[in-house]
């Protein structure tokens with residue numbers, strides 16, 4: 592077989608199926624503490640799915656299970672149509688290069704500059720790229736994440752909270768992922784910074800054709816950018832759908848969450864923004 596006829600390695604394929612993430616009958620536990628029991632969730636390609644639930648309901652653990660960092664006790668997880676739970680180490684590497692993760696707090700290496708942080712996954716998955724090209728790709732990802740170009744040479748300690756999140760995002764985008772995991776990306780940001788980060792997430796999703804798994808407590812984020820929302824409670828995903836669909840369920844947690852004072856404020860703000868957009872379009 593000539594070089595040209597070699598099959599394309601996994602990491603270069605793009606997923607064409609409808610559901611890049613499928614979780615079925617998941618059980619996770621730490622000792623006696625069962626976090627998830629018979630949890631199922633299907634994520635649609637190209638959507639931003641918001642994952643909500645009270646503190647400690649297992650949102651981050653679910654994300655860690657999907658990306659292979661937490662071994663389930665029972666159940667099956669498929670990403671891009673392949674089992675994560677039963678994948679051989681070689682297969683896992685191929686799949687891992689196709690997602691990017693922004694962990695809570697950014698998880699940047701403090702002794703590396705922002706640019707060097709972005710270079711880490713590039714070095715890991717593409718060790719043969721020469722230094723100059725790798726630096727160039729990292730610089731591009733820094734700009735793509737809305738940071739000024741000179742941020743690439745700064746250390747995380749020199750950045751504001753919002754800039755750190757963007758630096759973490761730049762690293763998550765390093766490998767041109769198809770799937771982006773964001774764990775509470777707007778936590779700790781002021782409302783303007785949070786709104787800008789939301790807008791950036793939406794723009795990146797549209798321009799790069801991403802599917803986004805977004806854990807959040809931020810009701811504005813849910814209203815502004817999520818296509819669907821999955822609600823974790825009672826060790827399961829108790830409901831998944833658009834916000835209007837969720838409002839039709841009669842689960843007390845969902846009702847309190849979306850119809851409580853903060854939920855109503857977020858909804859009112861969304862409606863106000865829509866009204867102002869319409870006025871602007873009508874030339875009022």
Ligand SMILES: Nc1ncnc2c1ncn2[C@@H]1O[C@H](COP(=O)(O)OP(=O)(O)OP(=O)(O)O)[C@@H](O)[C@H]1O
Pocket residue numbers: 621626644645646647648649650651652653
């Ligand atoms: N490595 C671990 N060892 C033991 N228990 C853990 C571990 N990681 C998570 N847990 C427990 O699992 C439960 C779910 O944790 P998780 O971090 O997923 O919650 P969460 O829904 O993301 O919460 P929050 O909204 O507060 O971030 C918690 O009770 C937590 O203490």
